[in-house]
Amino acid sequence: MKNNFFKNLLLILVFIFLFLPIIVLIIYSFNSSQMNILFEGFTLKWYKELFNNTDLIESFINTFLVAISSTAISTIIGTISAYGLYKYDFPFKKIINGLIYIPIVIPEIVLGISLLSVYTLMKLELSLMTIILSHIAFSIPFVIVSVRTTLTKETITYEEAARDLGASNYRVFKDIVLPTIMPGVISGATLAFTLSLDDVVISYFTAGPGSNTLPLYIYSMIKTGITPDVNALTSIILIITFIILLSLVIIQSRKIRKEAI
Amino acid sequence: MKDNVIVRFDNVSKSFNNTNVIKDISLDIYEGEFITFLGPSGCGKTTLLRMVSGLEKVSSGKVFIDNKDVTNVDPTKREVNTIFQNFALFPKMTVKDNITFGLRMKKENPKEIEKRCKEVIKLVKLEGFENRYPSELSGGQQQRVAIARGVIMNPKVLLLDESLCSLDLKLKKSMQVELKRIQKKLGITFIYVTHAQDEALSMSDRIAIINNGVIEQLGTPSDIYISPKTVFVADFIGEANIVDGKVISQKDDNLTLSILNNYKINIKTSEVFKKDEIVKVIIRPEDVKISPNTLTNAINGKITDFIYGGENTKLIIKIDDNNSLKSSVTDEERYSVGKNVYIKFEEKYIVALRK
Numbered sequence: 001m002k003n004n005f006f007k008n009l010l011l012i013l014v015f016i017f018l019f020l021p022i023i024v025l026i027i028y029s030f031n032s033s034q035m036n037i038l039f040e041g042f043t044l045k046w047y048k049e050l051f052n053n054t055d056l057i058e059s060f061i062n063t064f065l066v067a068i069s070s071t072a073i074s075t076i077i078g079t080i081s082a083y084g085l086y087k088y089d090f091p092f093k094k095i096i097n098g099l100i101y102i103p104i105v106i107p108e109i110v111l112g113i114s115l116l117s118v119y120t121l122m123k124l125e126l127s128l129m130t131i132i133l134s135h136i137a138f139s140i141p142f143v144i145v146s147v148r149t150t151l152t153k154e155t156i157t158y159e160e161a162a163r164d165l166g167a168s169n170y171r172v173f174k175d176i177v178l179p180t181i182m183p184g185v186i187s188g189a190t191l192a193f194t195l196s197l198d199d200v201v202i203s204y205f206t207a208g209p210g211s212n213t214l215p216l217y218i219y220s221m222i223k224t225g226i227t228p229d230v231n232a233l234t235s236i237i238l239i240i241t242f243i244i245l246l247s248l249v250i251i252q253s254r255k256i257r258k259e260a261i
Numbered sequence: 262m263k264d265n266v267i268v269r270f271d272n273v274s275k276s277f278n279n280t281n282v283i284k285d286i287s288l289d290i291y292e293g294e295f296i297t298f299l300g301p302s303g304c305g306k307t308t309l310l311r312m313v314s315g316l317e318k319v320s321s322g323k324v325f326i327d328n329k330d331v332t333n334v335d336p337t338k339r340e341v342n343t344i345f346q347n348f349a350l351f352p353k354m355t356v357k358d359n360i361t362f363g364l365r366m367k368k369e370n371p372k373e374i375e376k377r378c379k380e381v382i383k384l385v386k387l388e389g390f391e392n393r394y395p396s397e398l399s400g401g402q403q404q405r406v407a408i409a410r411g412v413i414m415n416p417k418v419l420l421l422d423e424s425l426c427s428l429d430l431k432l433k434k435s436m437q438v439e440l441k442r443i444q445k446k447l448g449i450t451f452i453y454v455t456h457a458q459d460e461a462l463s464m465s466d467r468i469a470i471i472n473n474g475v476i477e478q479l480g481t482p483s484d485i486y487i488s489p490k491t492v493f494v495a496d497f498i499g500e501a502n503i504v505d506g507k508v509i510s511q512k513d514d515n516l517t518l519s520i521l522n523n524y525k526i527n528i529k530t531s532e533v534f535k536k537d538e539i540v541k542v543i544i545r546p547e548d549v550k551i552s553p554n555t556l557t558n559a560i561n562g563k564i565t566d567f568i569y570g571g572e573n574t575k576l577i578i579k580i581d582d583n584n585s586l587k588s589s590v591t592d593e594e595r596y597s598v599g600k601n602v603y604i605k606f607e608e609k610y611i612v613a614l615r616k
Contacts, residue, residue, distance in 0.1 A: 154349075160316050161349035165363035165414065166337045175362075179353040 022238065029231035046232040053229050059217040060233060062128060066203075066213060067196040070135035075189040077136070078143025082184075083177065085144070086151040103141045111138060112205035119206065126208030134206040135196040142195065143188035150184030265292040266328070267450050268313055268418055273322035275308055275474075282308050284474040285322070290418075290452065295444055297453045297461040300471035301497070309471065310420050310454045314343045327417050342411035343420040347427060348403045350395035356406050357382075357391040363414045381409040384443060401432045408440075412447060419444075421453045425460060437464055458498050462486065470494050492614055495543040500575075502549065502586050506542040506613060508534045516613060518542060521580055524560050528611045540613045546575060546589035548607035553595055559603040562586065567598050578602060 032043040115134045162176045200215045268290040275283040282305045290296050298306040311317035312324055315336030323332045331339055350359050364374045385405040411419050425433045441464055444451045455461055461468050462482045470477045478490045489495035506518040516530045520542050566577035574593035579585050
């Protein structure tokens with residue numbers, strides 16, 4: 001009994017530690033005070049103000065633009081690379097396989113600086129485009145690694161079976177390979193999306209004038225103090241994320257129930 | 262039936278990283294026959310099969326299917342289909358989608374696909390399972406789907422790569438009958454690859470025994486069992502006692518040999534041996550006749566092992582310190598370990614081979 005009490009206490013403490021900041025954030029988005037220190041009264045004015053803050057809205061749109069386009073491109077390139085690295089033999093394959101991990105393990109700040117110097121060297125003007133390029137660059141290895149786990153010996157056999165039945169290379173990839181590696185592709189894309197969405201360091205180095213992303217915008221506010229309309233925006237993002245997650249869980253559990261029957 | 266060559270290997274060789282896995286094989290396979298490539302693992306039998314499907318390229322030589330040189334033809338364009346070792350059913354497709362995959366790739370008209378799908382599902386007895394997924398099927402049912410997926414294409418040859426190996430013994434036996442039934446009904450040539458000699462013996466019209474990349478012997482199952490051409494074949498097919506023998510005399514096809522410390526046997530042979538030549542003598546366990554009663558002109562031995570096996574029991578009989586013989590008996594209740602027995606041979610089935 002006593003043991004159980006401590007177990008539950010520990011669990012509650014951990015959950016408080018995890019979720020208290022998020023709850024505080026949501027509560028403060030309804031705080032009538034300008035400062036994030038004391039709760040002075042309930043208000044919805046920050047939600048109204050949010051839509052008048054064009055800088056904030058623009059950086060929000062930029063963030064999603066970067067995340068969606070870099071995810072799409074890096075998922076395509078990463079998936080094809082993982083498949084190619086798995087299927088074909090060529091010189092230096094082992095070395096290339098090892099090199100893939102470098103962008104994952106090197107500090108973001110190093111990657112940020114090196115990308116910046118590459119752009120300067122190539123005389124590329126810093127803009128939203130350079131942020132997208134940088135995000136593609138650091139996302140590809142994550143996609144490759146995640147897709148690679150789903151490519152097994154069986155994939156080769158399935159491919160052979162499909163070719164034996166007369167399927168063209170395109171149909172083999174579309175009908176046979178893609179469905180089997182789909183879980184890896186989805187998890188790779190999700191990883192790329194989240195990494196891009198909250199990236200500060202690399203974006204900081206590669207962003208040009210007028211190409212602010214939301215994390216950069218918030219980061220720059222630290223000096224002047226974060227206004228509660230940011231709380232309002234993040235609360236909205238949180239709720240959207242929560243709804244998406246919840247529906248995924250519901251779909252998943254329905255699927256499992258269906259399979260059980 | 263035996264006139265029309267459907268698959269021809271013409272001096273085919275294959276090497277991977279400078280090791281020759283197939284060494285200059287030439288072989289004709291006839292229309293409508295059930296031929297088995299039998300051999301130990303790593304002997305090259307699967308490679309040979311994959312050269313028919315085109316999934317493996319030849320290093321030199323030519324492959325013909327139905328008198329057309331297909332050596333450089335892509336597997337997608339060859340009129341043969343394969344049943345893979347673990348069936349390779351597409352896991353995200355239903356039984357029906359699996360079976361119709363090939364026809365859909367050929368862009369066959371949907372009505373025709375539907376009709377042929379019904380036919381093959383009936384042929385392999387899978388009615389009612391059309392909308393299941395492979396993971397929801399038993400091993401035997403998966404095997405049937407794999408067969409249906411191949412035969413729906415009306416291939417000229419169906420290639421089976423160790424297709425029964427993953428099934429349990431009982432299922433294996435019933436699928437052997439089933440495979441033979443389907444093959445008879447369709448009249449398609451089956452090329453079957455296995456390392457299991459019992460499967461080969463029970464299903465095949467002809468067996469090609471492959472070892473180290475060459476065909477050791479080609480013939481009907483009974484041919485190969487009764488008159489093996491090499492010691493490897495004798496040892497690989499069925500069980501055999503292999504002992505040294507010395508030629509005493511030969512008169513036409515009657516050969517007199519001395520085996521096991523000057524015991525004389527007379528056998529039939531088509532080969533010509535020299536006097537005093539040392540040969541390998543192959544004696545099947547069922548031709549080692551033993552008796553607990555004293556016999557004249559017999560070898561004396563002592564039972565050291567008793568291996569009960571249902572319909573027949575194997576006894577290991579020690580002749581002297583260097584020689585033991587396996588004997589297969591049906592009256593096992595008369596024997597026990599340690600007992601002295603007298604041995605004679607069924608001499609007409611004994612084979613002598615050059616070393």
